[in-house]
Amino acid sequence: MKPLRTLDSCSLVIAQDNIDTDQIIPARFLTTTSREGLGEAAFADWRFDDQGESRADSPLNGPAAKDCEILVAGENFGCGSSREHAVWALMQFGFRVVISSRIADIFRANALKNGLLAIEVDRDTHRWLLAHPAARLTIDVALGRLDLPAAGGGDEARSVSFELDPFARICLLEGVDSLGYLLAQADDIAKFEQTREAA
Amino acid sequence: MSQTLFDKLWNAHVVQPETADAPALLYVDLHLIHEVTSPQAFAELAARGLKVRCPERTVATMDHSTPTWAADLQGQRRYASEQAWEQVRTLMENCDRHDITLHDWDSPNRGVVHVMAPELGLTRPGMTIVCGDSHTSTHGAFGALAFGIGTSEVGHVLATQCLLQRKPKTMRIRIEGELGPGVTAKDLVLHVIGKVGVDAGTGHVIEFAGSTIRALSMEGRMTVCNMAIEAGARAGLIAPDQTTVDWLRGRAHCPQGEDFERAAGHWLSLASDADAQFDRDVLVDAEQIAPSITYGTHPGMVVAIDQAVPYPADTTAARAMDYMQVEPGKSLLGRKVDVVFVGSCTNARLGDLRAAAEILRDRRVADGVRMLVVPGSEQVRKAAEAEGLDQLFTEAGAEWREPGCSMCIAMNGDRVGPGQTVVSTSNRNFEGRQGPGSRTFLASPATAAACAVVGSIADPRRLDAEAEVHIHFPSPRNMEARP
Ligand code: SF4
Numbered sequence: 001m002k003p004l005r006t007l008d009s010c011s012l013v014i015a016q017d018n019i020d021t022d023q024i025i026p027a028r029f030l031t032t033t034s035r036e037g038l039g040e041a042a043f044a045d046w047r048f049d050d051q052g053e054s055r056a057d058s059p060l061n062g063p064a065a066k067d068c069e070i071l072v073a074g075e076n077f078g079c080g081s082s083r084e085h086a087v088w089a090l091m092q093f094g095f096r097v098v099i100s101s102r103i104a105d106i107f108r109a110n111a112l113k114n115g116l117l118a119i120e121v122d123r124d125t126h127r128w129l130l131a132h133p134a135a136r137l138t139i140d141v142a143l144g145r146l147d148l149p150a151a152g153g154g155d156e157a158r159s160v161s162f163e164l165d166p167f168a169r170i171c172l173l174e175g176v177d178s179l180g181y182l183l184a185q186a187d188d189i190a191k192f193e194q195t196r197e198a199a
Numbered sequence: 200m201s202q203t204l205f206d207k208l209w210n211a212h213v214v215q216p217e218t219a220d221a222p223a224l225l226y227v228d229l230h231l232i233h234e235v236t237s238p239q240a241f242a243e244l245a246a247r248g249l250k251v252r253c254p255e256r257t258v259a260t261m262d263h264s265t266p267t268w269a270a271d272l273q274g275q276r277r278y279a280s281e282q283a284w285e286q287v288r289t290l291m292e293n294c295d296r297h298d299i300t301l302h303d304w305d306s307p308n309r310g311v312v313h314v315m316a317p318e319l320g321l322t323r324p325g326m327t328i329v330c331g332d333s334h335t336s337t338h339g340a341f342g343a344l345a346f347g348i349g350t351s352e353v354g355h356v357l358a359t360q361c362l363l364q365r366k367p368k369t370m371r372i373r374i375e376g377e378l379g380p381g382v383t384a385k386d387l388v389l390h391v392i393g394k395v396g397v398d399a400g401t402g403h404v405i406e407f408a409g410s411t412i413r414a415l416s417m418e419g420r421m422t423v424c425n426m427a428i429e430a431g432a433r434a435g436l437i438a439p440d441q442t443t444v445d446w447l448r449g450r451a452h453c454p455q456g457e458d459f460e461r462a463a464g465h466w467l468s469l470a471s472d473a474d475a476q477f478d479r480d481v482l483v484d485a486e487q488i489a490p491s492i493t494y495g496t497h498p499g500m501v502v503a504i505d506q507a508v509p510y511p512a513d514t515t516a517a518r519a520m521d522y523m524q525v526e527p528g529k530s531l532l533g534r535k536v537d538v539v540f541v542g543s544c545t546n547a548r549l550g551d552l553r554a555a556a557e558i559l560r561d562r563r564v565a566d567g568v569r570m571l572v573v574p575g576s577e578q579v580r581k582a583a584e585a586e587g588l589d590q591l592f593t594e595a596g597a598e599w600r601e602p603g604c605s606m607c608i609a610m611n612g613d614r615v616g617p618g619q620t621v622v623s624t625s626n627r628n629f630e631g632r633q634g635p636g637s638r639t640f641l642a643s644p645a646t647a648a649a650c651a652v653v654g655s656i657a658d659p660r661r662l663d664a665e666a667e668v669h670i671h672f673p674s675p676r677n678m679e680a681r682p
Binding site: 001008015018020022023026027028031032033034035045050073075076079080081082083084086087100104105106109110111113114165166167177178180181182183185186188189192195 | 215219220221222224226235236238239242243247249252262263279281282283286287289331332333347348349350351352354355358359361363365367397398401402411414428431433495496514518520532608609610617629630631632633635636
């Protein structure tokens with residue numbers, strides 16, 4: 001897993017609420033036995049028409065999509081299926097961070113296990129982010145801080161903090177997954193099994 | 200201190216309690232796996248040189264990528280692609296290598312994972328159950344803490360039989376009163392999701408309680424818990440009671456004889472204490488519930504079948520309604536239907552098939568409608584065939600297939616065409632879920648079958664009246680709105 005400490009990137013905005021994992025990667029791409037080669041499948045039905053041609057009106061096909069490592073989405077991002085392929089596809093497409101006002105539980109767990117930072121922000125910040133596509137944002141994982149730039153209309157630059165489970169934070173900063181930690185608990189697991197059997 | 204059902208389940212499985220720095224280490228009693236979300240987890244194990252810690256706690260089935268056509272005379276199956284076969288074969292090899300029981304083509308118990316495990320008594324009250332599949336919430340109907348996980352976590356459970364978890368919050372949804380005639384568990388859960396919203400359960404485990412839930416069969420309870428995830432909750436729960444105990448008695452993997460009675464005593468003690476506190480509490484009046492149907496692109500966009508579709512509240516809803524080609528202010532009744540799907544882990548148990556069959560008895564699937572009936576498991580298939588339901592369906596003009604996920608997720612070649620309208624007994628109406636460009640309306644098996652008979656969206660309670668409407672007005676009013 002690639003560590004994520006700080007990130008300075010523009011944001012790609014998809015304002016739609018309830019973006020489910022069937023949109024992030026349609027099920028027909030799930031007949032794979034590998035984690036690789038899924039970047040092309042990310043949002044496939046939004047990016048390509050039924051002839052396989054790029055849809056010109058999709059922000060995911062625009063120039064910003066190539067540069068932006070931060071995806072800002074409408075409320076309740078990642079709901080639906082538990083497919084981790086959604087996270088793999090987003091990362092292989094080029095995203096390192098997803099921001100929404102609410103992120104579905106399983107998606108968030110999957111994201112953090114792969115080094116994709118999934119951040120929930122308050123409603124005001126969320127509204128601001130949705131209204132400012134391509135905004136230059138900086139993220140500091142150790143501090144749990146998101147910096148928003150100054151914008152027209154008297155908006156000053158400001159920082160907001162986001163919550164991140166301390167355990168997930170360490171995994172992200174160090175670039176380690178949690179399996180190693182779990183394996184190190186083998187003695188406790190064995191003890192638990194023995195106690196239960198005895199009961 | 201008084202405890203909820205969830206507290207009792209959680210506490211009994213904590214290997215290490217959570218701290219500020221680290222999540223709890225939670226022990227998993229049963230790990231269900233299938234072909235789609237497991238190959239990368241086994242690959243990870245192989246890459247690290249790890250073994251499966253408890254093969255005896257791991258059970259596999261194949262359901263998502265498997266064809267629902269019978270094998271041909273040479274025993275060949277028609278996979279949707281070389282890759283689909285490759286995926287199934289990989290599961291076979293992984294199970295073989297790690298000594299994991301796999302219910303494959305030869306097993307009399309193969310089926311959709313959330314249908315077959317309860318049938319076998321693998322799912323029992325008091326357990327923790329996980330699967331790389333979000334509808335693992337289904338098993339909560341038995342008072343087991345059951346939730347979906349991603350593939351990394353599948354690897355964690357294979358290697359350690361444990362998961363790192365933060366304790367979720369609790370939410371209780373109490374449904375009180377009697378369901379009206381023709382109103383089913385599916386209508387109930389769709390109604391509830393419409394009321395609380397598709398993200399209400401995020402961060403929570405939902406316990407379904409109240410007299411309406413108590414009165415449901417185990418099949419109905421599974422339908423309800425199946426869709427807890429559609430309200431955002433990883434897990435749904437229903438307290439075990441006599442209905443649970445009676446349903447489990449004699450199942451293959453349940454304890455037998457005196458052991459069973461002892462276990463049952465424990466199961467019945469798991470119910471939430473009378474004064475247990477929940478982080479959120481919602482009350483729903485069962486008498487308000489009518490046969491329900493979705494009109495949008497998530498399960499929370501739902502109306503009573505004879506009610507008008509609401510005006511969109513925001514651009515996301517407007518976009519969804521445009522995709523679905525539904526008109527606000529009008530009911531869906533009469534909207535022409537191309538496909539009807541009776542299947543999935545939500546509604547493909549024997550009772551569901553009987554409900555659909557009851558509607559089709561002495562009637563026919565309307566011209567121009569394709570109806571697919573896919574039993575949830577081999578056991579369901581056999582039981583249905585013993586009652587002659589297969590014949591009833593085929594004589595009415597429907598297709599009777601072999602068990603699998605089929606058109607619920609459209610991975611195996613069973614899919615709805617672009618722009619087509621499908622009334623489906625499954626659980627997700629997401630854009631393109633049942634095939635690119637498909638338009639899904641979620642409903643109960645009875646409603647789905649009624650739609651098949653009439654050829655357009657119909658109220659199962661008024662079937663003969665609807666059929667008449669259809670005869671006199673062969674051009675349903677929404678027809679022009681379709682591409
Ligand atoms: S039937 Fe549908 S929802 Fe159920 S496990 Fe299969 S694909 Fe998932």
